[in-house]
Amino acid sequence: MNEAEDERMELHNGNLYWPTTESEDIVLERPMKRERYDVLVIGSGMSGVLTAYTLHQDGVDVAVVDKGKVGAGSTAANTGLIQYSNDIMLHELADQIGEADAVRFYRLCADAVDALDDVAATVGANDVYLRRDSLCFASCDEDVTKLKREYEMLTRHGFAAEWLDRDALKARFPFEKPAALVTKGDAEVNPLTLSRQVVRHLSKAGVPFFEETEVTDVVPDGDGWLVMTPQPHETFYAKHVIFATGYGASPLLDPHRIELNRSYAIATNPLPHFDDWDGQALIWETKRPYLYVRTTVDGRIIAGGLDEEKPETPHSEALIRKRAERIKQEVETLFPMYELTVEYAWAALFGESIDQLPFIGEHPDRPHLYYLLGYGGNGTVYSMLGSRLLSDLVRGIDNDDTRIVRLDRTRQSDTVRP
Known part of the structure; x- marks a missing residue:
């Protein structure tokens, strides 16, 4: 993707819900630019601000640059399900990369969920970060075997999980499915509140944010990098540069193993109670593309799905509303006792790597140039995980876990789409 394509790309369209929950915009004073930074993070979405947060916590001098305003990208369209389980199940990932590495990656994701809990508490967002169980149900009888295999592998490796057969599931939820895994x-x-609270926390701590500052190029200079912008007087020098640009262009990185698709989501009217929703668990299913459902602190249901292999968001409001109605109908099939109306409906881009893992690490041929690209359904979890790996890398700390998500990994799945 070139810069012109990136400029035209719209990350979302429609009527977003999360911005309505934020009563105050973030107003950041333009910082004075220094001659040198240890680390420059490009991107102020969830991955960028979590990376800056972790680096700052670890005592690293860091600054953040973004071509837009903080929180204006895909973070506002994120549906905010935080799960250590991935779009590729543990047993499937084990078949792909080996059981030891697959289990280790899942453990890193589980640890990242705990770390996000700590971040939320530190920055004053613990009221919008709520721990939940997840329920994945078998969409059809044929999927029970796969789901049972996943349950057995999770429990064998110490992940807390519970198996529900048809009767046990029906006793706890108002819908009937062949089986489910909790x-x-x-x-x-x-996600928008969390990311903005991280920005407020970092800004108060003196971390500079350069908003509306487009990066046009990065050029090696000695043992570091010159980061170019359209304004000659705003060229940055940093020892390390981290691209945390979400679904935007990632300069100097081969994009051939990345696919952009689009998905749809809704937020319903507030409901008086969730008595029929055991623990307000996050709900998803085995079929692909899958339906996913969650609740909000103000009593709404957020649901999404209907993924399409199209790398652009639709401009047709009628199409978005049509997809929204289909999602609502699927939620009503699960919870027929709720009287639902769609109050917010949107479409958003999401990225996937063809092996379902994120790309995190140092450029294989360009020292001190790093990427945190959390492609997949667990982008916020990957962002937290990646921030910790990158903090080790820029501080010169060996971390064997980086090889699982390294940029130059080569597997059979690089040439054959799963």
Whole structure:
């Protein structure tokens, strides 16, 4: 993707819900630019601000640059399901990369959920970061075997999980499915509030944010990098540069293993109670593309799905409303006792790598140039995980976990789409 394509790309369209929960915009004073920074993070979405947060916590001098305003990208369209389980199940990932590495990656994701809990508490967002169980149900009888295999592998490796057969599921939820898997230790979040609270926390601590500052190029200079912008007097020098640009362009990185698709989401009217929703668990299913459902602190249901292999968001409001109505109908099939109306409906881009893992690490040929690209359904979890790996890398700390998500990994799935 070139810069012109990136400029035209719209990350979301429609009527977003999360911005309505924020009563105050963030107003950041333009900082004075210094001659040199240890680390420059490009991007102030969830991955960028979490990376800056972790680096700052670890005592690293860091600044953040973004071509837009903080929180204006895909974070506002994120549906905020925080799960350590991935779009590729643990047993499927084990078949792909080996059981030891697959289990280690899942453990890193579970640890990242806990770390996000700590971040939310530190920055004053613990009221919008709530721990939840997740329930994944078998969409059809044929999927029960796969789901049972996942349950057995999770429990064998110490992940807290519970198996529900048809009767046990029906006793706890108002819908009937062949079976379900309950996993523990996940969460739901208002992603926009969390990311903005991180920005407020970092800004108060003196971390500079350069908004509306487009990066046009990065050029090696000695043992560091010159980061170019359209304004000659705003060229930055940093020893380390981290691209946390979400679904935007990532300069000097081969994009051939990345696919952009689009998905749809809704937020309903507030409901008086969730008595029929055991623990307000995060709900998803085995079929692909899958329906996912969660609640919010003000009593709404957020649901999404209907993924399409199209790398642009639709401009047709009628199409978005049509997809929204289909999602609402699927939620009503699960919870027929709720009287639902769609109050917010939107479409958003999401990225996937063809092996379902994020790309995190140092450029294989360009020292001190790093990427945190959390492609997949667990972007916020990957962002937290990646921030910790990158903090080790820029501080010269060996971390064997980086090889699982390294940029130059080569597997059979790089040439054959799963």
